[in-house]
Amino acid sequence: MARHSEPAAPQEIVTLAMVAETxxxxxxxxxxILTGHARVSDDKRRAVEEAIARLNYQPNVLARGLAQGRTxxxxxxxxxxxxxxxxxALRGIEDELVGTGIVPLFVSGHWNLQDEIERxxxxxxxxxxxxxxxxxxxxxxxxxxxxxxxxxxxxGRTMKGHNIASMRVDDFKGAHxxxxxxxxxxxxxxxxxxxxxxxxDSVERxxxxxxxxxxxxxxxxxxxxxYADFHEPSGVLAINQLLEARQSFSAVFASNDQTAYxxxxxxxxxxIRVPEDVSLIGFDDLPGSRYVIPPLSTIHQPxxxxxxxxxxxxxxxxxxxxxxxxxxxxxxxxxxxxxxxRP
Amino acid sequence: MARHSEPAAPQEIVTLAMVAETxxxxxxxxxxILTGHARVSDDKRRAVEEAIARLNYQPNVLARGLAQGRTxxxxxxxxxxxxxxxxxALRGIEDELVGTGIVPLFVSGHWNLQDEIERxxxxxxxxxxxxxxxxxxxxxxxxxxxxxxxxxxxxGRTMKGHNIASMRVDDFKGAHxxxxxxxxxxxxxxxxxxxxxxxxDSVERxxxxxxxxxxxxxxxxxxxxxYADFHEPSGVLAINQLLEARQSFSAVFASNDQTAYxxxxxxxxxxIRVPEDVSLIGFDDLPGSRYVIPPLSTIHQPxxxxxxxxxxxxxxxxxxxxxxxxxxxxxxxxxxxxxxxRP
DNA sequence: CTGTTAGCGCGTTCAA
DNA sequence: TTGAACGCGCTAACAG
Numbered sequence: 216m217a218r219h220s221e222p223a224a225p226q227e228i229v230t231l232a233m234v235a236e237t238x239x240x241x242x243x244x245x246x247x248i249l250t251g252h253a254r255v256s257d258d259k260r261r262a263v264e265e266a267i268a269r270l271n272y273q274p275n276v277l278a279r280g281l282a283q284g285r286t287x288x289x290x291x292x293x294x295x296x297x298x299x300x301x302x303x304a305l306r307g308i309e310d311e312l313v314g315t316g317i318v319p320l321f322v323s324g325h326w327n328l329q330d331e332i333e334r335x336x337x338x339x340x341x342x343x344x345x346x347x348x349x350x351x352x353x354x355x356x357x358x359x360x361x362x363x364x365x366x367x368x369x370x371g372r373t374m375k376g377h378n379i380a381s382m383r384v385d386d387f388k389g390a391h392x393x394x395x396x397x398x399x400x401x402x403x404x405x406x407x408x409x410x411x412x413x414x415x416d417s418v419e420r421x422x423x424x425x426x427x428x429x430x431x432x433x434x435x436x437x438x439x440x441x442y443a444d445f446h447e448p449s450g451v452l453a454i455n456q457l458l459e460a461r462q463s464f465s466a467v468f469a470s471n472d473q474t475a476y477x478x479x480x481x482x483x484x485x486x487i488r489v490p491e492d493v494s495l496i497g498f499d500d501l502p503g504s505r506y507v508i509p510p511l512s513t514i515h516q517p518x519x520x521x522x523x524x525x526x527x528x529x530x531x532x533x534x535x536x537x538x539x540x541x542x543x544x545x546x547x548x549x550x551x552x553x554x555x556x557r558p
Numbered sequence: 559m560a561r562h563s564e565p566a567a568p569q570e571i572v573t574l575a576m577v578a579e580t581x582x583x584x585x586x587x588x589x590x591i592l593t594g595h596a597r598v599s600d601d602k603r604r605a606v607e608e609a610i611a612r613l614n615y616q617p618n619v620l621a622r623g624l625a626q627g628r629t630x631x632x633x634x635x636x637x638x639x640x641x642x643x644x645x646x647a648l649r650g651i652e653d654e655l656v657g658t659g660i661v662p663l664f665v666s667g668h669w670n671l672q673d674e675i676e677r678x679x680x681x682x683x684x685x686x687x688x689x690x691x692x693x694x695x696x697x698x699x700x701x702x703x704x705x706x707x708x709x710x711x712x713x714g715r716t717m718k719g720h721n722i723a724s725m726r727v728d729d730f731k732g733a734h735x736x737x738x739x740x741x742x743x744x745x746x747x748x749x750x751x752x753x754x755x756x757x758x759d760s761v762e763r764x765x766x767x768x769x770x771x772x773x774x775x776x777x778x779x780x781x782x783x784x785y786a787d788f789h790e791p792s793g794v795l796a797i798n799q800l801l802e803a804r805q806s807f808s809a810v811f812a813s814n815d816q817t818a819y820x821x822x823x824x825x826x827x828x829x830i831r832v833p834e835d836v837s838l839i840g841f842d843d844l845p846g847s848r849y850v851i852p853p854l855s856t857i858h859q860p861x862x863x864x865x866x867x868x869x870x871x872x873x874x875x876x877x878x879x880x881x882x883x884x885x886x887x888x889x890x891x892x893x894x895x896x897x898x899x900r901p
Numbered sequence: 902c903t904g905t906t907a908g909c910g911c912g913t914t915c916a917a
Numbered sequence: 918t919t920g921a922a923c924g925c926g927c928t929a930a931c932a933g
Binding site for chain 1: 621822853
């Protein structure tokens with residue numbers, strides 16, 4: 216009889232060694248069964264499995280990682296953990312990873328270079344097995360530098376290199392389609408709320424807008440372009456700017472849905488009806504866009520699929536392989552915020 | 559001269575031992591400087607710091623964790639990584655953790671008990687130092703069981719226990735205030751789109767609604783209550799249900815903003831104006847609600863602050879301490895979707 | 902103040 | 918097939 220009674224449920228921390236002991240085998244045997252890296256006799260296997268079940272043993276993923284030189288985790292550098300846009304990508308990544316035993320570490324850069332660098336350092340010091348970078352402000356050079364330490368998949372830009380894969384949606388084509396849609400509806404005075412001028416996506420979208428105008432023989436009027444920052448408040452400002460400059464327009468192409476939401480509000484505040492007085496189209500097709508009043512016409516981006524693809528490609532990269540991805544093209548979703556121009 | 563030239567940048571994996579060697583000290587000394595757990599002579603410190611800088615050394619957080627018995631990570635069990643509601647809480651958690659060296663592991667339960675259990679197991683096998691549970695379907699018993707292994711902070715329910723802290727916003731009071739607001743505007747036929755009947759939050763909100771009616775001497779009419787699931791599509795359904803049952807009402811209190819968005823759309827589709835024909839109020843004050851047309855009156859919940867508080871309390875719990883939290887009360891935000899009833 | 906010695910919990914040699 | 922021994926990178930206990 217023990218002199219002191221054991222505490223009811225002391226730490227509840229069961230180690231591989233304890234399993235080995237209660238099963239009456241060596242730790243290596245338990246390990247072999249866990250990893251499946253070698254044959255083990257049936258009786259020992261049974262004994263071990265029973266011990267595992269009885270003790271409710273759960274392998275320590277970190278110790279395993281230390282021994283194997285991997286952490287079974289990947290880093291995801293996003294810009295805002297609560298962004299309705301990137302959120303869809305995060306979902307895609309998460310869903311794709313379920314069942315692989317690999318966990319995503321989400322960190323936010325807040326569109327701030329310094330923050331992004333710190334977060335990357337953090338990820339590296341946790342020895343993530345790979346990293347997914349969702350746009351942001353890191354330079355290609357910096358990405359390449361990080362890629363010497365860890366495989367990287369970058370979304371939102373195009374670059375090649377060892378240990379690097381990239382993927383992006385065709386912003387140019389999407390913007391072209393959006394503008395074309397407005398033109399087909401008879402609009403000629405089409406304003407554009409552009410995104411940040413140093414953001415590759417918005418630059419492409421501006422190009423697509425110009426190209427569509429050009430093809431339709433509509434002269435480009437720089438006064439109809441106003442810059443915003445992809446967030447709602449800047450969409451409000453943009454419309455106000457346009458109106459205060461007394462620009463006349465019958466349609467607005469906002470470079471993303473969030474600025475379109477802002478634009479919608481500004482128009483409402485001025486008693487300008489959508490779509491009766493002004494047609495409005497966005498870009499992204501956020502989940503919320505079908506609940507805008509009126510439901511927002513926009514360009515659907517396959518963001519969820521992009522997240523999935525990024526995860527899939529990264530896993531391949533980690534295993535030392537390569538893989539091709541083809542993302543669906545951006546597609547027009549014509550809802551109720553755009554309509555034919557009344558003569 | 560070396561016989562073979564070193565590869566340009568082989569693995570780039572620098573260990574503490576390497577730092578110790580190039581600095582000409584023992585590993586323990588390096589460790590001491592890193593952890594700050596003891597005094598070290600200035601010259602050795604300088605040598606080590608120089609070596610760290612020159613080698614660009616980054617400590618392996620996992621190895622450190624293994625040695626210390628902690629992982630410097632916490633788990634966060636949310637329901638959907640892309641939920642506009644919980645997203646704010648995630649931001650709060652993330653921001654509160656910045657600088658502590660502790661990283662949050664976000665996992666999603668999808669309002670599915672089985673998923674939640676699996677995710678919790680996953681977190682435990684990664685030996686997180688603590689867990690924050692954002693509502694969900696785990697029973698109090700299950701939470702208590704997990705708490706034997708790891709400190710837990712639960713948001714959205716009230717429970718006490720060893721290793722457990724809880725915090726929640728006062729749903730009853732918030733719902734009471736929302737209903738009261740409508741009553742003050744002269745409404746008496748007030749419909750309520752309730753949340754899931756097995757969800758504590760929505761039960762409380764329904765109670766608050768009934769209480770406010772009662773206080774105003776308005777008889778409770780069960781026909782004016784219809785159940786939804788906190789998501790947009792169910793808000794659309796709810797309004798349609800109400801209308802098809804030919805219920806007359808001049809105001810709607812939706813149990814959260816997302817169902818209010820759905821309700822708004824359904825009303826729009828039927829040409830029922832907000833707020834001219836029907837007043838509409840939500841609950842949560844999601845960031846998007848100020849961009850609804852018309853801007854949505856709602857009850858502001860301090861979700862970001864809740865996230866911050868949860869993280870703060872958990873850190874205390876991990877250190878073995880306790881702490882009191884007091885969350886701000888839910889507050890009425892009267893915007894433009896509610897107005898005085900015209901006689 | 903500092904170096905040496907032991908682990909943390911695993912996987913993986915190497916013999917047997 | 919199996920066990921013993923070693924190491925992953927780091928911290929902590931123990932001497933000195």
